[in-house]
Amino acid sequence: MSLLFLGLRDRGKWGKVGILPGDIALIANSFVKNRPQKNRGINIDVFVSRTNSFHELAISKDLVKVGEKFWIAETRTSVDQNAILGNSVMHFLGYSEDFLPGYSRLQAFVLELEPRGFCIVSSFRRAHHDKLARNLLMKLYPGATRAFLTSRDMYRIISSANKLRKYDLRVRTDFARESGEDEETALEYHGKPVQELPTIDGLFRAKKNLRRSLTMYKLIAAQSKIPFEITFTGEGHISLYEGGFEEITSDYVTPVIDVSFERIKRFSKRSMSETIDKKPRPIEIDFESDQFTTAGDMKSLIAHIQKYSHCNYSIVHSGNPHLFMYLMDSKEHSTFSLRTLGSDKLIISPQIKTSPESMARFADHLLSLPKLSDGEIAPED
Amino acid sequence: MEKLPQRTELTDEEVIQAVASDLERENTRYYWTVYLSIGLMDFLERHPEYDMKLTSCGTRMKPAIDEDGNQKTEGDDEVGPKNDILLQDTKNLHGILIEIKTSYPEVEENLNFAVQEDIEQLKSFDRNVTGWKGADGKVSEYCIILMPYHEEAPRAAVARIQYYLDATDPENRLLFIHPFAIWYWQQLTSMKKLSLSKEILQIFPSGIGKNVGWKLGEYIEKHFLEIDLESLFRRFDREKYRFGREPPNNCIYTIEVIYFIFGGALRRGPDDQIICTLDEIMTLAEEYFPPWIPDETKTSQLQRKWVRDALVMLENIGMARRQADNRTYELAAPTKRNKDFSANLYWKVAEYLNKHGKRGAATPLRRTEEATTLRQF
Numbered sequence: 018m019s020l021l022f023l024g025l026r027d028r029g030k031w032g033k034v035g036i037l038p039g040d041i042a043l044i045a046n047s048f049v050k051n052r053p054q055k056n057r058g059i060n061i062d063v064f065v066s067r068t069n070s071f072h073e074l075a076i077s078k079d080l081v082k083v084g085e086k087f088w089i090a091e092t093r094t095s096v097d098q099n100a101i102l103g104n105s106v107m108h109f110l111g112y113s114e115d116f117l118p119g120y121s122r123l124q125a126f127v128l129e130l131e132p133r134g135f136c137i138v139s140s141f142r143r144a145h146h147d148k149l150a151r152n153l154l155m156k157l158y159p160g161a162t163r164a165f166l167t168s169r170d171m172y173r174i175i176s177s178a179n180k181l182r183k184y185d186l187r188v189r190t191d192f193a194r195e196s197g198e199d200e201e202t203a204l205e206y207h208g209k210p211v212q213e214l215p216t217i218d219g220l221f222r223a224k225k226n227l228r229r230s231l232t233m234y235k236l237i238a239a240q241s242k243i244p245f246e247i248t249f250t251g252e253g254h255i256s257l258y259e260g261g262f263e264e265i266t267s268d269y270v271t272p273v274i275d276v277s278f279e280r281i282k283r284f285s286k287r288s289m290s291e292t293i294d295k296k297p298r299p300i301e302i303d304f305e306s307d308q309f310t311t312a313g314d315m316k317s318l319i320a321h322i323q324k325y326s327h328c329n330y331s332i333v334h335s336g337n338p339h340l341f342m343y344l345m346d347s348k349e350h351s352t353f354s355l356r357t358l359g360s361d362k363l364i365i366s367p368q369i370k371t372s373p374e375s376m377a378r379f380a381d382h383l384l385s386l387p388k389l390s391d392g393e394i395a396p397e398d
Numbered sequence: 399m400e401k402l403p404q405r406t407e408l409t410d411e412e413v414i415q416a417v418a419s420d421l422e423r424e425n426t427r428y429y430w431t432v433y434l435s436i437g438l439m440d441f442l443e444r445h446p447e448y449d450m451k452l453t454s455c456g457t458r459m460k461p462a463i464d465e466d467g468n469q470k471t472e473g474d475d476e477v478g479p480k481n482d483i484l485l486q487d488t489k490n491l492h493g494i495l496i497e498i499k500t501s502y503p504e505v506e507e508n509l510n511f512a513v514q515e516d517i518e519q520l521k522s523f524d525r526n527v528t529g530w531k532g533a534d535g536k537v538s539e540y541c542i543i544l545m546p547y548h549e550e551a552p553r554a555a556v557a558r559i560q561y562y563l564d565a566t567d568p569e570n571r572l573l574f575i576h577p578f579a580i581w582y583w584q585q586l587t588s589m590k591k592l593s594l595s596k597e598i599l600q601i602f603p604s605g606i607g608k609n610v611g612w613k614l615g616e617y618i619e620k621h622f623l624e625i626d627l628e629s630l631f632r633r634f635d636r637e638k639y640r641f642g643r644e645p646p647n648n649c650i651y652t653i654e655v656i657y658f659i660f661g662g663a664l665r666r667g668p669d670d671q672i673i674c675t676l677d678e679i680m681t682l683a684e685e686y687f688p689p690w691i692p693d694e695t696k697t698s699q700l701q702r703k704w705v706r707d708a709l710v711m712l713e714n715i716g717m718a719r720r721q722a723d724n725r726t727y728e729l730a731a732p733t734k735r736n737k738d739f740s741a742n743l744y745w746k747v748a749e750y751l752n753k754h755g756k757r758g759a760a761t762p763l764r765r766t767e768e769a770t771t772l773r774q775f
Contacts, residue, residue: 331658
């Protein structure tokens, strides 16, 4: 019996939802196999939470209430001994006809993998999947946050999966974004046979030379009896075209949760009200190359911050050659400051009360700017 | 110099915009003063051999001896320049007066005006700096450090001032007469090109050691005064210091501190408004921003009066209202529409000051008149 199921059995409100035993691995794999269109991948978005599990969040946010935009219609708990999915819980979603017209109820579910992470899986068209994921995140905010990976995190996860499966993964780099540009760049690899595509190591070396940040990879197995093809992005989105669901879960989804959770943990206990000496413990983000050298760099950084929907900011000093600004998370009212240090560092400094999630979310937003996606959170000194 | 016809008609919006720009510059300058105070303290802590301490920020210097070397009588109201930062040795024999200069504006007419303004200010320094009274009333011998921090090479800025003086007043050799140094912001990237491992601020000497026969002056002459910028920024973010002297009386800096440092810890109302009393803010201030000198409330970083003034200003500009008890304030939550809180605040304060004549239309009008004249030159 799933540990997660034991956690939700005693919850009164959960009584509204049908809880059924099932073989999660079998259901998930048949979900992939029976998707409506072969050329449309299964969409997976990974989320993490620091304090509450998904079902606790769902109860607190009344996600079990039928009649909203979407709700939990049915919950499946595992009866199998599957090593990867055996301890998971699957929550099938229902959605109103106004919100997502034309889809049946069994086309999307939330897979609760472990207390700190879950993913939303659907066979929707990408735009509709994004709409559902975005609304789910808004509903659970600030309890859950989207996973986020730097290009180095992505490289580590892909390399490790590649070594484990011996797939000889190749990369279609026409899906990789170039640093400093929002538009996708069609590099010279487009249209070539799989064997001629670059390996993950080769591409990463080339990226270093080109100083490019790759935030989206299309990975294809060149040597595998079982076809394998996925798209993997730095925002924790996976499109699964070919491959087993369990494999994706163990090789990609779980590591993404682990990396993202670790990041949130690194933002913990840093505000002045949480430290013993009542001094803030700032977070430092290092970049491989110079990013903040010109007034234009500062302007584009401020423009990017302006796109962050959950903050107000106050610019104390801009340019010449540093930037210093205060920020306030409008959802949680956490406050922190941002400073450029030299031309290749950013410092996020918490104030009296700052939640780790608000800083992590903001840091993730900063690093989602393609040219900054190489940023690494520096170890504590 | 022949003056062009003066432009006297400005729209309300232009006037407010000009006042808002002034407020922004003033606020930035204050931030830098605090920051550099910490930098200098940091340097002096690491170099106890120089026997100097930061004695005041933003005080008015008074000449104790007149131009002819005679002792001035008490009650003489002649005043010298206002310092941004003042360092003195422990025997009060010597001091360094530091003047921080903001960036020159990009708009040509404002730039010319700013140069003119700098010259006016430099003239107040253009006197014998032996025998000025410091903040403690003691008479000392001072040297002056001018610290511009703009993207132009600092020498270019000095050259601009000198060029202007040469053209307008060839007899006036204002600069470099007295012990005088320029502390400038060395472009960080160019410093890196010189393979220096650390980013530094430098005091660039200009005859300082020749005229001032004391240790730090000699040191600066020989070695420059170096401050490790990276560690300074890190310290600024890790320390609890936010105020080094009285903030500008437009209250903008204090309002920013209330919202962005204390805001997270204050109560919230149903519409996300901040609910607070002056006492609540002061309790947090005492807990998290202790006095510079322990147990000396006079050196409290955040004075009660500054917070009260800021709350009153927020009320005046319509961003706060008092509840029935007259003690509790409701501060408006920043809106999603106006994410740039500071820009909004500059505008609102400028509007208020302009409307109530506290900073009135005089500033921008004078600026335009002067700018018109200067453009001709």
